[in-house]
Amino acid sequence: MPANVSYEFAKSREKYNNARTLDEKLAALREMRKNAPGHKGGEHVRADISRKIKAVKEQMAKQAVQRKKTSGSKSLAVKKDGMGxxxxxxxxxxxxxxxxxxxxxxxxxxxxxxxxxxxxxxxxxxxxxxxxxxxxxxxxxxxxxxxxxxxxxxxxxxxxxxxxxxxxxxxxxxxxxxxxxxxxxxxxIQINKSKPKIKVNKSRFKGITIAGKKFLKMSFEKFKELLKSEGFHNASVVLEEPTTKEKLEEVLDNRxxxxxxxxxxxxxxxxxxxxxxxxxxxxxxxxxxxxxxxxxxxxxxxxxxxxxNKILIWTKKPGEEKAVEPIALKKGSTVDHMAQLLHKDFADFKFAKIWGSGKFAGQRVSKDYELKHRDIVEIYS
Ligand SMILES: Nc1nc2c(ncn2[C@@H]2O[C@H](COP(=O)(O)OP(=O)(O)OP(=O)(O)O)[C@@H](O)[C@H]2O)c(=O)[nH]1
Ligand SMILES: [Mg+2]
CATH class of the missing domain: 3.40.50.300 (P-loop containing nucleotide triphosphate hydrolases)
Structure with a gap:
């Protein structure tokens, strides 16, 4: 039986399973570690996370070496620059x-x-x-x-x-x-379609667990069969919208x-x-x-x-003008997201002041304040 885990843990595990880069993986694993079950039964979960963190770090080191060797080799993608x-x-x-x-x-x-x-x-x-x-x-x-x-x-x-x-x-x-x-x-390449809100992640626990079962629009047997045929024998699934066979197949198609x-x-x-x-x-x-x-x-x-789907934010130092260049953040980002992105020294900042979307100029806001396009932000660390 899978260990009893919190919603936060399930969410961070989902982030981990969907992470595309090693950086994203590492960030998600750290979050998992934070939200891991603290009780005795959670020991193996915590040990597993630690092992994975170690492995990701090793991969990152290898990649760095590899990058050095192959830099200059042609890629089909055009190197990204700017906000998008x-x-x-x-x-x-x-x-x-x-x-x-x-x-x-x-x-x-x-x-x-x-x-x-x-x-x-x-x-x-x-x-x-x-x-x-x-x-x-x-x-x-x-x-x-x-x-x-x-x-x-x-x-x-x-x-x-x-x-x-x-x-x-x-x-x-x-x-x-x-x-x-x-x-x-x-x-x-799907144009203007949204990815179904169905998450299927391989699990190290036996069997198939499902959250949001009320959204399942087929028999549980069929559902399991489909997952197994795609190689998911042990999986944790989170459903956040009505899940038909077609929707599930779409999600399982990683092309x-x-x-x-x-x-x-x-x-x-x-x-x-x-x-x-x-x-x-x-x-x-x-x-x-x-x-x-x-x-x-x-x-x-x-x-x-x-x-x-971005917003632009200008940083500012107390008593100075706003920065010349804005920083681009994903819509929905908070002051905390911005601080993490800026500098590790800001990771534990105390508070921030906002000009723009706040109730008044220079309003003091908490870390989870959602920023709006054109906000000017002062961070106090
Ligand atoms: N009247 C008018 N002509 C245009 C407009 N946009 C492009 N053209 C004309 O259409 C022709 C092709 O324009 P380009 O911008 O070279 O088109 P393209 O899509 O880059 O073409 P390729 O690189 O060959 O695929 C040129 O003769 C342009 O002057 C426009 O808005 N109005
Ligand atoms: Mg052209």
Whole structure:
């Protein structure tokens, strides 16, 4: 029987099982250690956590050595920079370079023929003093996911990005979307879909445990069978939404990745057909662009910032002006998250003062205060 563990422990274990990097793993393990059952029966749990921490640290050391050896080797992903990476995706000759140039200080060649851009091009767009990284991918065509026109490489860059902006020719919105949609689906990139709130984690305890059983929309026997067929003989499962067979299969398919996206209809001569716009906007919010003027640029940056799901915060020292450059945090971050990110010396700070979202300027707030976009924060350690 599994040991009786707290909700906090289960949550941190879930973080551990979902951690993608060694850093994330280590952080989650430390949290698990904090929340581990303190009673005598919890001894083996605590010992196991310690073993895992040791192993992760060893892996980190190995990786550091490996990185040194292989630095310089090519990767398909474009190295991330700024607060988030957004890929510009379209058929050839739609208007990606025009948008990239308008939003960044790039001057990529723009021309009225397909495949003007032959390699991914990176530019940084300024947003309120922070930077959004834009990557123009060379045109994507039908068959890209099977390798046509370097499609596999291009789609793997999209896969690694934080969000996607699709561009469409006004006269062919629906046709182009149908092709791009298919190529992304074939590459297991889910556009504007949310990952089901179902967590399946391998467990070192025997059997299958389930939290949130009221959400199970199939027999427990079927459920176990499906898990076993995917190699989960011992697992702990947390359900936070109605769980059908299809949803569970989706969660067990680790090829899938989820991206937020919006679409731009580039209007040159013809206007888009309203029925096509209506159909495509079921999948993507769409905006018509006919000119890269100042107002359009401002609006596009705002939309890009919005899909990155971040907030910008400025730090400040007592009696001084706010910092020039903001820091970007995930929406929903607290003062504590910010302090952890800034410096280890701030890890045990006493309190903070907030200008912006507080009730009044310089309001004293606690560690778990949720920051809002454009807040200015002073930390007292
Ligand atoms: N009228 C008008 N023409 C545009 C607009 N955006 C792009 N174009 C024209 O469309 C053509 C292609 O533009 P690019 O920006 O090179 O398109 P691209 O998607 O980068 O093209 P490839 O790199 O070849 O895939 C050029 O002739 C542009 O001048 C726009 O907003 N309005
Ligand atoms: Mg181009």
């Amino acid at each position: 990476q957004i890929v510009l995706v379209s058929f050839p000759n739609v208007g990606k370079s025009t948008i990239l140039n308008a939003l960044t200080n790039k001057s990529v060649q723009v021309a009225d023929y397909p495949f003007t851009t032959k390699k991914p091009v990176v530019g940084m767009a300024d947003f309120e003093g922070a930077k959004i990284q834009l990557v123009e991918l060379p045109g994507i065509v039908k068959g890209a996911s099977a390798g046509k026109a370097s499609g596999t490489e291009l789609l793997s860059i999209a896969r690694n990005a934080d969000a996607v902006v699709f561009l469409f020719s006004a006269e062919n919105v629906l046709k182009e979307w149908n092709v791009l949609k298919k190529e992304f689906e074939n590459s297991f 899938l990745t989820y991206k937020k996206a919006f679409g731009l209809i580039i209007q040159k001569n013809l206007s888009p057909k309203p029925d096509e716009v209506k159909k495509v906007s079921k999948f993507l919010p769409l905006t018509i662009v006919s000119d890269s003027d100042e107002e359009t640029v401002k609006d596009l940056k705002q939309k890009m910032f919005y899909i990155l």
